[in-house]
Amino acid sequence: MARNADGTRARLLSAARHEFAAFGLAGARVDRIAADAGSNKAQIYYYFGSKDQLFDTVFAAALDDLVRGTPMDVNDLPGFAAQLAEAYEHDPDLLRLVSWQRLERGARRERRERRERRAGPTPRAAVEATQAGIAQIAQAQAQGRLSDRYPADVLLHAVLHIAALWAPASRDLAWSGKPLPSAARDRIIAQMVLDLVAP
Amino acid sequence: MARNADGTRARLLSAARHEFAAFGLAGARVDRIAADAGSNKAQIYYYFGSKDQLFDTVFAAALDDLVRGTPMDVNDLPGFAAQLAEAYEHDPDLLRLVSWQRLERGARRERRERRERRAGPTPRAAVEATQAGIAQIAQAQAQGRLSDRYPADVLLHAVLHIAALWAPASRDLAWSGKPLPSAARDRIIAQMVLDLVAP
DNA sequence: CTCTGTCAACTGTCTAGTTAGTTGATAATC
DNA sequence: GATTATCAACTAACTAGACAGTTGACAGAG
Incomplete structure (x- = not known):
């Protein structure tokens, strides 16, 4: 696989955009985003830190x-x-x-969630x-x-x-x-x- | 616990309403609904069939x-x-x-989901x-x-x-x-x- | 050599849905 | 009116798979 940091990042963002638009934050699947981008799940955490941060981006x-x-x-x-x-x-x-x-x-008050998700x-x-x-x-x-x-x-x-x-x-x-x-x-x-x- | 089918059903519906409003279908947790209603998870499936059907109801x-x-x-x-x-x-x-x-x-087209969720x-x-x-x-x-x-x-x-x-x-x-x-x-x-x- | 980008495999936890069995009310039987 | 049968309401514990996030190894470029 050719190495292309910017390209990978952009493909991940694009795939994430479609995935989040279709299923939302809770419904989106990190594995699906990685697969759609022709990349790897670890790349998402390497580039964006977390699922929440990816959504915000x-x-x-x-x-x-x-x-x-x-x-x-x-x-x-x-x-x-x-x-x-x-x-x-x-x-x-x-x-x-x-x-x-x-x-x-x-x-919203988010009555009780695992991690305090601000x-x-x-x-x-x-x-x-x-x-x-x-x-x-x-x-x-x-x-x-x-x-x-x-x-x-x-x-x-x-x-x-x-x-x-x-x-x-x-x-x-x-x-x-x-x-x-x-x-x-x-x-x-x-x-x-x-x-x-x-x- | 007194036995009261109508009451239990109503409590489950009310708890589900709050849970779904707060977290949506994907984000809602069946266990939380059951606990909030002071009931049991199996009752949800007994009364409503599935998480999706509960949402629709x-x-x-x-x-x-x-x-x-x-x-x-x-x-x-x-x-x-x-x-x-x-x-x-x-x-x-x-x-x-x-x-x-x-x-x-x-x-929506729902690009691909596990079960065909109509x-x-x-x-x-x-x-x-x-x-x-x-x-x-x-x-x-x-x-x-x-x-x-x-x-x-x-x-x-x-x-x-x-x-x-x-x-x-x-x-x-x-x-x-x-x-x-x-x-x-x-x-x-x-x-x-x-x-x-x-x- | 070293740093950056990449990835397959792994982990611990969570989750929808199931099961097997218990409890209590109601009603039929003697 | 006591005994037993029946069934709806209920429950704790379980299962199988899914999930976010991690790791450690590897490869290409400078």
């Missing part, structure tokens, strides 16, 4: 990628939401990872982008370019969730199942956001 | 309770959303169960209520009492998600963390729904 990378790849445009929140929806469609693992992270690595660190780039986004929205509201019916953080939160409305991880019983074309979906999402932010 | 009961306890009022969707939000606040396990169900029991059945009462709700919304739209900017199923879907905006399982990085009073939260949710449904 995968999650942080995914979120940072998303934030960098789909920057918020405060002057076009409807378009931003539509772009997000397309990112989610293009990579269905993304929102699943987010959901797993909320459920399994969030700040919540994972939040990815720096994503946190900063979010804070900046809230500030921009607040400013636009102050200038009357956006409705101030809602607090800025609530508004951003709502926009992010509306963008995720079509993701498989959001589907509920109200879902007819008939697949809406991307363009139509984007139009609906943009219109909904417009309904919320129009001054 | 818990989930169906939770969803049916919710649907029955918070019926949709097509003439007051904003109020309906606010009521939902209060139900979610009152029982934080509810939306966690829904999230776990989507992630772990949904119709997706769980959808609770009858909830499905019927949802279909009825969509029909009512469509009718109200046809009569001009609700905006027809959005298809009826999309509208209901959006309303359900907006109601869940404040649930811990939805919190993302845009979340400031400062707890909004229930009344203020309900007002915001109702306003958002109004923005979407006003003709």
Whole structure:
């Protein structure tokens, strides 16, 4: 086997991303990740330390990628939401990872676990982008370019969730199942956001 | 220990509900459920057949309770959303169960699992209520009492998600963390729904 | 030679599911 | 009304496999 540290690391990360997205932290199998990456289980511990740390690394990378790849445009929140929806469609693992992270690595009391498993660190780039986004929205509201019916953080939160409305991880019983074309979906999402932010 | 089949079954269900809400299907421990219920592991298999079936039972009961306890009022969707939000606040396990169900029991391809674990059945009462709700919304739209900017199923879907905006399982990085009073939260949710449904 | 990357095999623990047997209530039999 | 049979409810102990994490050896590159 050719020696290639960066390549192995990247293959492990990619395999871990798929595995965690599919099965979550508790359901993921370290052996499966190693096998999928064409590597060895020991490599995972060599490179990432533990299963939990591997998950945190995968999650942080995914979120940072998303934030960098789909920057918020405060002057076009409807378009931003539509772009997000397309990112989610293009990579269905993304929102699943987010959901797993909320459920399994969030700040819940975790009544009693073997090892005190503390919540994972939040990815720096994503946190900063979010804070900046809230500030921009607040400013636009102050200038009357956006409705101030809602607090800025609530508004951003709502926009992010509306963008995720079509993701498989959001589907509920109200879902007819008939697949809406991307363009139509984007139009609906943009219109909904417009309904919320129009001054 | 007094013998009480119904009581034991109920205690097991309640313990399972907490356990599954906290840890999900893969993370839940059958032994813990039995211990919490003050019962025995074998009773779980006696009453429910398997861990998966126990989860499905818990989930169906939770969803049916919710649907029955918070019926949709097509003439007051904003109020309906606010009521939902209060139900979610009152029982934080509810939306966690829904999230776990989507992630772990949904119709995903499940790349390869030991046993062919097919997706769980959808609770009858909830499905019927949802279909009825969509029909009512469509009718109200046809009569001009609700905006027809959005298809009826999309509208209901959006309303359900907006109601869940404040649930811990939805919190993302845009979340400031400062707890909004229930009344203020309900007002915001109702306003958002109004923005979407006003003709 | 030595350091880094790699891996097969191993370990101790955990876990879903099973089993064989016990207990208590109810009901039939004398 | 006492004795016995029956069955549902219950339990402790067990099994077989799965799992996260470890080790020690080995190989290629500088």
